[in-house]
Amino acid sequence: MPKKSLASLLLTGPLVAATLVTPAQAAASGAVAAPPRVPAGTTAAWVVFDRQAGKIVATKNAHRKYRSASVVKILIAIDYLERRKSVPAADAKLLKVMLRSSDDDAASTFWDRLGKGQLIVRQARRLGLSDTTPPPASKPGFWGYTSLSAYDIVRTYRYLLDKADARVRDLILGHLRLSTPCGTDGFDQTFGIPDGVPRPWAVKQGWSGFGTTPPVRCSGNATHATGAGGAIGAPISWIAQRATGSGVPDYGRPVLHTTGLAGKGDRYVMAVLTAHPAGGTWNASVKRVTTLTRDLYRSVTG
16 A cells, blocks of 8 residues: 555544644644754654644654664564463563663563564554564564654554553553663663653653763663573664664664653653764763753643
């Protein structure tokens, strides 16, 4: 099916049931303030869905594909939970640290067990994700090279809120509401929504291409995965710094994503995806994403 017609179906389907409102149209109608400015050298995409209004209230490059980094861990969790009726204690521990602290070894364990890219194919079909595809065939083990869009991420959160079984919804969103300040790789994951949007919120962050060692190691998390296995993890960030190619979006550029729910009653579903200049630093990129997310939230909430 052509992408345009599929996108049209998604916009009119029962899950979305909303009109795509451009920032210019929204600003002209007085519904929201002007959209935020994207810093020079940064490629940004975002979608904000207002569940109370029942429509998308802010959008830019909604269907542009980015490499997922750790945002794909939401789809990994959905696929795992919907394929079984109960969760062993060991797996429950892995799900907790994967979703709260973005643990890579835990994600790799589930990725290998669930058939790698096939889980992405299953979830894209089940959730109607038009822009989500597995990693290239040459890199089957790199779950962070899954391609996705801001639109598909918002659709995924809406699936959890409105369609998923309660046990799947409550487990995944319950962990995302308790996102730890630090990832288990030592990177601070409080950028974007956590630092720029008032509580309450639930978040899943993503970062790739900044090397394997954070400029200042974050500390203070209560839980860490041990013995999770898997060959992937920190090398995803290291490889992403190398020459472009292989069909991975923005391969060679660092990416930083902030996604989740915000506002009382999970009113807003947000996805802000960004790619930064090759060689861009962690601190500068985090500052850009947080400012962008804060300005975006203010533009839709007044």
